[in-house]
Amino acid sequence: MPGALWRPIPVNHTRGGQDSVRGVVVHIMAGTLTGTDSWFRNSRAQASSHFGTGKGGTLYQWVDTADRAWAQAGGNRTWLSVENEGQGGDVLTDEQLDRVAQVLAWAHKTHGVPLQVASSPDGRGLGYHAMGGSAWGGHTSCPGSRIVAQLADIVRRAQKVTGAPAAGDYTAPAFPSGLAPNRAKPSAKPLQRALKAAGFMSKSVAEADNYGPRTQDAVAKFHNAHPAYRAAGKSYDPAIGPRGWAALNRLAYDK
Incomplete structure (x- = not known):
């Protein structure tokens, strides 16, 4: 060192x-x-x-x-x-x-x-x-x-x-109201960037406004990484809400 x-x-x-x-x-x-x-x-x-x-x-x-x-x-x-x-x-x-x-x-x-x-x-x-x-x-x-x-x-x-924020200092941006699978508005790009930063989506995947199948699969992978989702039997959950959005962003950027 x-x-x-x-x-x-x-x-x-x-x-x-x-x-x-x-x-x-x-x-x-x-x-x-x-x-x-x-x-x-x-x-x-x-x-x-x-x-x-x-x-x-x-x-x-x-x-x-x-x-x-x-x-x-x-x-x-x-x-x-x-x-x-x-x-x-x-x-x-x-x-x-x-x-x-x-x-x-x-x-x-x-x-x-x-x-x-x-x-x-x-x-x-x-x-x-x-x-x-x-x-x-x-x-x-x-x-x-x-x-x-x-x-x-x-x-x-x-x-x-x-010069980096200490863990606990990061505040996730507000959840984009209306963000949902198979929609292009609001843009899914911020979601895709967080999924990539957290390791749930390949960085080689091109970002797109549409909340398409690849993004849905990555969201499901994020959910399945948490014991609470597995315990609830949610083997595939492609949607994300405000709580999931905040948790994903913290995982991605609060390191």
Whole structure:
């Protein structure tokens, strides 16, 4: 990552083991940056992290983000990790907040991580070690409640770095009254753009005013991606209303 001091470790990680990136997990070292750097190089540690910050603002990168760091057990395959110098009960310094925000901003641009606070392993965004519970090693005091309370500030700082709206800031345009299958007025083009941005319609499909079969199929695919629709037995629903419009636009643009 640009801006991080590359400090590769020869042990304690899995090459090519990162399946995907749901977000960035914040940890506390319970020690110093120098001590942690040394410990990660010891094969007895059986632990590592992608990134680490010092209280003065130093940012290390130990593991490539294509590789799996050994930081949060069951969360290693799908989450990046950032260790932070300090002890349980500490808060992150202003410099550390900026460095973690830089990591989050980079993960947003590179891996599509949304600028939001995550509260469970099923979420996406900026998370923390304790949220994984026993599946993540049972470290319920890491990084501590005071640092968890700082996560929203980190997200705001990352939003400033990227210039992108933080998740939750996006407001969907008003639903076009009268938008319905097999009609050309109002134009279906904004709907098609949102479907493409959210991944439900191929970007190669030419946009058209008419709310035709391809658009209907894409809307049905969007609906079927949500458990509530599947549970209701709606296997094919080509129409979209105000609530669906808002949900689709948020999914497409609030990342």
